[in-house]
Every structure is written in C-alpha cells, then in structure tokens.
Amino acid sequence: MKPLRVVACDEKTVELTGIPPILRQCLFHLPEILRHRSQPGVRERLFPDLEPGNPRANAEWHDLADPELRHLFVSAEETVLRDLSALERDRVRVPLAHLAAWMSAINQARLILGELHHVTERDMDRTDLDPSRPKDLALLEIHVLGYLLQTLVDFVQNPTG
Amino acid sequence: MMVNVGQLRPAEVDQTDTDAALAVPWNVVVHNDPINLMSYVTMVFQRVFGYPREKAERHMLEVHHRGRSILWSGAREQAELYVHQLHSYQLLATLEKASS
Numbered sequence: 001m002k003p004l005r006v007v008a009c010d011e012k013t014v015e016l017t018g019i020p021p022i023l024r025q026c027l028f029h030l031p032e033i034l035r036h037r038s039q040p041g042v043r044e045r046l047f048p049d050l051e052p053g054n055p056r057a058n059a060e061w062h063d064l065a066d067p068e069l070r071h072l073f074v075s076a077e078e079t080v081l082r083d084l085s086a087l088e089r090d091r092v093r094v095p096l097a098h099l100a101a102w103m104s105a106i107n108q109a110r111l112i113l114g115e116l117h118h119v120t121e122r123d124m125d126r127t128d129l130d131p132s133r134p135k136d137l138a139l140l141e142i143h144v145l146g147y148l149l150q151t152l153v154d155f156v157q158n159p160t161g
Numbered sequence: 162m163m164v165n166v167g168q169l170r171p172a173e174v175d176q177t178d179t180d181a182a183l184a185v186p187w188n189v190v191v192h193n194d195p196i197n198l199m200s201y202v203t204m205v206f207q208r209v210f211g212y213p214r215e216k217a218e219r220h221m222l223e224v225h226h227r228g229r230s231i232l233w234s235g236a237r238e239q240a241e242l243y244v245h246q247l248h249s250y251q252l253l254a255t256l257e258k259a260s261s
Contacts (some may be wrong), residue, residue: 045194048248050241051256065245072249107201107251112197145200153200161247 002090004147006155012096013153019090026144027084033109035139042115044086046073046108052158076104099152101105106149113138186259187240189233193224194253204234205250209243234259 002018004098009015019027048070050061077102083094094102113119117138129136183187199221210233223230229259230255233243240256247254 007227039247045253046251048253049255050244061241065248069248086184103201104251107197110196111194111251114194119195124195142196150198150200153204157200157204 004151006151008159009093009098013093013097014025014096015091015093016151018089019087019092022140022145023086023148024090026141027080027087027148029141030077030084030105030109031081033042034073034105034118035110037073037108039116044057045111045115052093073104073108076101076108080105099156103149103152106145106152110142110145113142169215174247185237186234188231188259189240189243189247190229190255190257191220191224191232191247192253197252199225202252203248204229205247209246209250224235250261 001020004016004018004023005018006019007015010040036150037046047066048060049058050065075130079098083092083098083102086092119142120140123135123139124142126136126139129140131137131140191206202221202224203214204218205212206212206220207232210217212220220230220232232247233240237256246255
C-alpha cells in the first residue's frame, strides 16, 4: 500500500496520493458529520464563549462573531466537497489555496465527532477499537481524519519536504 | 484635577468603569482539548501570532500538560481579534483580565 502523501504538482496545485479506502470512506462521510455543526454541545465547541463568567460580553460576542465563523466553516466544507468530486481511486488534485479549507473541514469533523461521542484524552489513547460500537467507530474516524490532517500540516509547514 | 466620583451621573460612572475595564491588559488564553493535534495547534500559534516554531511548540506543550497557556497579553481589541482568529482554527480560546 502506498503511503498517503501530498505532492506539489506546480506552484498552484497539489495532489493527495495514496488515499486508503478507509480514508476515502471518511471523506465521503464528511457532509453527514458536519451537518451536526449546530447541535447543542457541538455548537458550544465550534462557537466558544469569549469570556468565562461574562454573559453580556459572550452574548455580544456570539452576535458579532458567530455568523462570520459559520460562513467560514460552511465555505470550507463546500470547497472540500467540490474538490472531492474529482477524487479518482486513491488520488485527488487540490488547488494549493484550498488546503486551509481542507484542514478546517477535517478538523471540524474531528471535533464534532469528539463532542457527539464525549471523547476524552483517555479515549484518544485507546487501541482496542471495535468498529461495531458507535463510539469506537467515531474514534476510528477521528484518527483516520487525523492522519490526513497531520499529513496536510506537515506539508504546509514544510512544503519542500 | 481631581474628579469627585459622587458628582458623576450614572452613565458617566458606567462609561468610566467600562473604559477602566477595557484599559486592563487582557490575556488571550488557549485551553486544552482532547482532539486537536499537537502539530496543528503549533501551526496555528505560528500563523496567528507569528511566533517562531520553538515558541509556538512551548505554548502548545504548556496547553497540553497544564491545560492552558497565555498566548498574548495586551489591549482588549487586539486580544478579541486574536481570539476570533483562534476560534476560526477551532481552538478553545478565551479572554481574561491579566490581573486575574
């Protein structure tokens, strides 16, 4: 099996290669995960308060900040879904300018899964995952999407490899 | 000139209180969460604050081991901008008065 890699095609395009079937499955599951963005519990995680113990400041903050954040999160998802329509077998070409959107959408999904399944630090260290259990399946998805996120972070931090 | 606070109308007192509160240095605090990757958090600190990698990693490790780290202190308006940027990267960030 080829390792997952980000390869620069030219100055404006990269290719994600070696996408394993399980990651491909997780990527196509993104819309289903991201539709929970506004669910109570998840909403508080993606749209956090500004100042603990100051309800007035927090209310003003949410009025001002949340619409812009929501727009950012939704447009990142839309960008990734558009790019994914070009996915062929184990590879997809992505404009370099879209990598921030990819990192955003993938991280949103990981955080949403974490909130929906009340994932703790201890859960994240578990290796005895049973995909027939919903929480374990969510942990598996968090790790698989984390593998892609780590690969993208490594690339943007050190594009020349 | 000394101001007699008792002579001020309530609105003036409120305004003075607000100005004083805004003048206090504010800390931008990032809190730990179980999901975000350490490398991702480091990258965000570099992008948002322009910190060199080593400094960003020190803060990331402080968040990881101590549950929180103060990333920046200063004027409220700038602090709010930083918190907004950190939220856009989905980090758990809040403001607190520097004295607390």
